[in-house]
Amino acid sequence: MYVGVTWGTRAPAKSTSDRLSAGGNDRHTSAAMLSICARHTRGGIYLCNYLTTQRAGGPAPCHVSTSQPSLSKGHRDYSLPNASWSQNLQDLYNKYQELTKNGDWKRLPSYNTSVHHREGDPMDGERENRLFTRNLDKDGVGLEYCMFYNKAEKRMVCIFQPGPYLEGPPGFLHGGCTATMIDSTAGGGAVCTVGPVFTANLNIDYRNPILLGSTAIADSTVEKVDGRKVYTRCTVRGHDDKVVYAEATGLFIKSSNL
Numbered sequence: 151m152y153v154g155v156t157w158g159t160r161a162p163a164k165s166t167s168d169r170l171s172a173g174g175n176d177r178h179t180s181a182a183m184l185s186i187c188a189r190h191t192r193g194g195i196y197l198c199n200y201l202t203t204q205r206a207g208g209p210a211p212c213h214v215s216t217s218q219p220s221l222s223k224g225h226r227d228y229s230l231p232n233a234s235w236s237q238n239l240q241d242l243y244n245k246y247q248e249l250t251k252n253g254d255w256k257r258l259p260s261y262n263t264s265v266h267h268r269e270g271d272p273m274d275g276e277r278e279n280r281l282f283t284r285n286l287d288k289d290g291v292g293l294e295y296c297m298f299y300n301k302a303e304k305r306m307v308c309i310f311q312p313g314p315y316l317e318g319p320p321g322f323l324h325g326g327c328t329a330t331m332i333d334s335t336a337g338g339g340a341v342c343t344v345g346p347v348f349t350a351n352l353n354i355d356y357r358n359p360i361l362l363g364s365t366a367i368a369d370s371t372v373e374k375v376d377g378r379k380v381y382t383r384c385t386v387r388g389h390d391d392k393v394v395y396a397e398a399t400g401l402f403i404k405s406s407n408l
């Protein structure tokens with residue numbers, strides 16, 4: 151069954167993505183991007199205007215729908231198992247999939263562009279932009295991952311397997327990539343809990359290196375929401391919980407328009 155994410159009110163006809171796609175030449179696209187960035191900066195707004203259908207004045211939290219978003223038809227959901235997944239990753243996936251059956255947990259789909267995450271967005275077609283975590287075309291060489299969200303616990307779990315193109319120290323995952331997964335997991339948890347946010351602060355203690363090809367779990371909880379500030383905590387562990395790879399706290403800021 152397809153699981154899609156919706157984020158609140160539908161975008162008006164002329165959306166950010168319309169402007170990004172319009173014209174299709176670099177100068178226009180760059181100008182559109184600059185104007186969007188400037189607008190976001192002026193409004194103290196957030197990354198997730200770009201990631202989601204949320205627009206100024208709309209309701210905050212996303213919800214995970216079980217309907218097929220029209221835009222996502224035909225787009226591959228990269229959070230589903232593929233041949234590059236290790237048995238450990240597959241086993242964890244099966245475990246969390248089982249937990250989705252009573253509705254407490256939801257699996258989040260994942261596409262290779264941000265726009266394809268936006269249910270009902272009119273924009274489609276080929277684009278240059280790629281979601282940072284999905285920017286490699288070959289299965290297994292980059293990040294293989296799947297996120298599951300538990301609304302009652304305000305908790306996001308991301309099971310992931312880093313591939314050989316993500317090396318830092320010889321044979322091990324680059325620390326920036328670990329940070330990316332923490333940011334994405336904690337940020338995704340914040341988005342699902344309160345709506346669009348920007349990362350303001352991320353503190354990471356790296357405890358042990360992550361072997362490329364191994365399976366890890368980033369486990370994040372929204373601990374407190376204080377006005378626009380969303381405080382999160384995230385731990386990255388090995389697939390069997392025996393080793394802690396990293397511990398982090400993250401501060402995310404809700405849009406000032408919400």
Ligand SMILES: CCCCCCCCCCCC(=O)SCCNC(=O)CCNC(=O)[C@H](O)C(C)(C)COP(=O)(O)OP(=O)(O)OC[C@H]1O[C@@H](n2cnc3c(N)ncnc32)[C@H](O)[C@@H]1OP(=O)(O)O
Nearest residue numbers: 194195197258333334337338341348349350351379403406
């Ligand atoms: C769904 C699945 C898949 C989807 C997965 C999607 C997950 C997304 C994960 C990726 C996320 C990113 O990479 S985001 C990209 C990286 N981040 C950025 O580029 C953000 C750049 N920074 C900014 O744009 C801005 O500084 C903001 C938006 C963070 C804050 O600006 P602002 O909106 O004007 O708010 P401002 O008034 O400054 O601050 C509001 C309150 O927060 C406090 N505050 C602000 N910044 C900080 C800070 N660094 N440390 C402490 N506190 C801070 C202020 O003191 C204030 O407190 P008080 O006075 O109210 O008490």
